[in-house]
Amino acid sequence: MPIPSLEQEIRTLFQQRRLEYDDHSGSFTQLDFGFGDRAAKRYFAFDAKEKLQSYNLRNWQTAIPEAHFFILDDLACRKILLHAPNAGLLVRDTPQQRYVFFTVVDLFLMPKARVNRAIRRTQLELKGKWLIDLRNGRSLSRLDELFPAIDNYLDRRKAIFHETHECYGVYVGEEIGAGGIERRPEHWDKDYGATR
DSSP states (O other): OOOOOHHHHHHHHHHHTTOOOEEOTTOSSSOSEEESOTTTTOOEEEEEEEEOSOOOGGGSOOOSOGGGEEEEEHHHHHHHHHTTTSEEEEEEETTTTEEEEEEHHHHHHSOOEEEEEEEESSSEEEEEEEEEEGGGSEEESSGGGHHHHHHHHHHHHHIIIIIOOSOOOOOTTOOOOOOSOOOOHHHHHHHHHHHO
16 A cells, blocks of 8 residues: 655644644645644744655765755745744655654755756756755654654744854754854944944
8 A cells, every 4th residue: 555645644644633734735835734823923834845765876966875865946945934934844754764854944054055957848947956964854753743843943943043142053964163263242342332
């Protein structure tokens, strides 16, 4: 028996939990699914993508091991950014039997390579692609782990956007070094005085 599409699996989960949700999976301008309380600023929208089979790495210049490699449309990422900050991406990685959840913050900050892929229709066109490492998202063994992952992000949103001063996130393929000189209180006073 074939496994259901990711979209159908998500619909079934919402229905089993008796959660109201918006389904825009047929839209090219909206994120696939959304749910939650808009008044409390806890409405969350996400796109759903699938990795159905392994990629041929000879066609892509990447150091990411194939088991963790995923290709995402640049346009899809921009659509997620449009719905920020309460937006993200869910990937069903069928070969690895896992789901991977990315918040918009992770997508924006994590290391990635961007490439233009040639497409031949009536004329040569280019389509932007992101080459990403699935290890930089939150790995879920079951789809129903998505809801706690989203709740965790929404609970930490204030700290992520307003309280964390150091570089946010620990991402595979990135080393964060030190730069500049140590900032001291007199620097802030000087900066503040120069801009007011």
